[in-house]
Amino acid sequence: MISGITKKSIMDLVxxxxxxxGRGIDDFRKPKITRGVVKNASGSAMVELGKTRIIAGIKMSVGTPYPDKPNEGSIATMAELSPMAHPEFEAGPPSPAAIEVSRVVDRVIRESETLDFKQLCITPGEKIWLLNLDMYVLDMDGNLFDAGVLGFMSALQGVKFPKYEDEKVIWDETGDDLTLSGTPMAATFAKLNNKIVVDPTRTEEDLMDARLTIGLKDNDDICAMQKGGEGFFKPSEFDDMLERAKKHTNFLRGLVK
Amino acid sequence: MGDKPETLITDGVRLDGRKPKDMRALKIVAGFLENADGSCYLECGSTKVVAAVYGPRQVHPRHATLFDRALVRCKYDMAAFSTDGNRKRPGPDRRSREISKVSSEALSSVVFTEAYPRTAIDVFIEIIQADASTRVNGLTAASVALADAGIPMRDMLVALSFGKIYGTQDGKPAEVVAVDMDKPEDNWGLADVALAYMPNLERFVLCQMDGRLTHDEFRDGLEMIKKPAQELYKLQKEALRKKYKG
Incomplete structure (x- = not known):
């Protein structure tokens, strides 16, 4: 719930x-990335984006491949919107909002094809690596989409495969590096009072009419998009956001490379 | 699913004979069900959808009530027998929950929700037979069902997909933007975009994309859907007229 006076001041300002x-409508909060915060994970990163704070962690597990892709591993993405992060988050099974965050973050990374899933094959048709991408939201102040992608792309760098021998994983001995062919990033916009702001805070998300997340690859090709919220976008607004997304994803990519 | 085809489009002709701007054969019937306040049956190629609307009615659970507007809840579901190959485990999964969320938001923006505070408008979408583009066909049907239920709306909602498919043009490899993805195009295509659009107000209320598109290709797609969107809109109106004119 947001008080009428806060709502009015936000709408007047925007x-x-x-x-x-204090930001302008096209200012992205400067993220702080801390890698390797969880030594038991194959890769991890804490991302602080203003007052939003998430930890992205990667654990590898051994699974069986899908029948139609016998020599490819896969990724599985989850977002935990912990009740510690915001008074409106509740414990229990994932909410539609949590499912949406995890599926959009997954789509940006998966569809960018930065990960060649063939490198996750152990024995064709039998055993593959599954990369479990889990993000825990510790503090929620908006824009979990971009924070999530940034966290996972940071955490994925430097991941090494554990040894796998005689049907057993030897976690202490690591072998090859995981190969990434690119660094996809997401930029999220919110429409408030007919203005489009980038990297919305939680309050802005509560008041927004509509939201658009755009995932861009290194060459600026679009790899994922998701509209949210009960409002609408006009065709010219898509053009505006696509153009602005290039700058913001480049900025974020620069922090990780 | 079958093997990956060598080409999905050859000299501007898709596997099923369509041109890039062609929709599959469409059929829309308004008022398909007896009990629902509004309903619709829709076919797009071999994708078959039923949509039903109940409401405005009392909100259950009560704490979900919105005091300044109606709560529009959409539930998208695929029947266990709707997919090719294996039976789909019935009930909601992560995919259908996400689709239900974005569809609820899309429908909220087209309904004059402020006219019915403290009520629920429930929209149920059941995919009977799935041959790609199911979420958009579900929304097109839901819009007819809402109108059939007599719920005031800002505009109709037409929803459709476009994507990028690979193939050859004059013997050279080509990537082509095309509307209304069918199953092989959805499985093997290079990109897939689901859109819901108000045809008179030109407002987009749903946009989901995955795959690989340049900015220009996305703009081309937005332009390309305009004509088929009008075609869909016309069919929606005809279906409603048919029911109410007798």
Missing amino acids: SSGQRLD
């Missing part, structure tokens, strides 16, 4: 190109 936290 109509003159300003925001409650």
Whole structure:
């Protein structure tokens, strides 16, 4: 719930190109990335984006391949919107919002084809590596989509395969590096009072009419998109956001490379 | 699923004979069910969808009530027998929960929700036979069902997919943007975009994309769907007229 006075001040500010936290409508919060925060994970990163804080962790497990892709492993992405992160988050099975975050983050990474799933094959048709991408939201102040992609792309760098011998994983001995062919990034926009702001805070997300997440590859090709919220976008607004997304994803990519 | 075809489009002709701008054969019937306040049956090629609307009615659970507007809840579901190959485990999965969420949001923006505070408008979409583009066909049907239920709306909602498919043009490899993805195109195509659109107000209320598209290809797709969107809109109106004119 947001008080009427906060709502009014946000709407008034945004109509003159300003925001409650002092940013302009096209300013992305400068993320802070801390890698290797969980030594028991194959890869991990904590991302602080303003007051949003998430930990992205990667654990590998051995699975069986899909019958139609016998020599490919896979990724499985989950987002845990912990009740510690926000008073409106509740314990229990994943909410539609949590499912949406995890599926959109998954789509940006998967569809960019930065991960060649063939490198995750152990024995064709029998055993593959499954990369479990889990993000835990510790503090929620908006834009979990971009924070999630940033966290996982940071955590994926430097992941090494554990040894696998006689049907057993030897976690202490690592072998080859996981290969990434690119660094996809996402930029999320929110429409408030007919202005489009990048990297919305939680309050802005509560008040927004509509939201668009755009996933871009290194060459600026689009790899994923997701519209949310009960409002709408006009065709010209898509053009505006696509253009602005290039700059923001480039900025984020630069922090990880 | 079969093997990956060598080409999905050859000299502008798709595997099923369509051109890039062609929809599959469409059939829309308004008022398909007896009990629902509004309903619709829709066929797009071999994708078959039933949509039903109940409401405005009391909200259950009560705490979900919105005091300034109606709560629009959409439930998208695929029948256990709807898919090719294996039986689908019935009930909601992560995919259908996500689709239900974005579809609820899309339908909320087209309904004058402020006219019915403290009520629920429940929309049920059942995919009877799945041959790709099911979420958009579900939304097109849901829009007819809402109109059939007499719920005031800003515009109709037409939803359709476009994507990028590979093939050859004059013997050279080519990548082509095309509307209304069918199953092979959905499985093997290079990109897939689901859109829901208000045809008179030109507002987009659903946009989901995966695959690989340049910015220009995305813009081309937005342009390309305009004509088939009008065609869908016309069929929606005809279906509603048919029911109410007798």
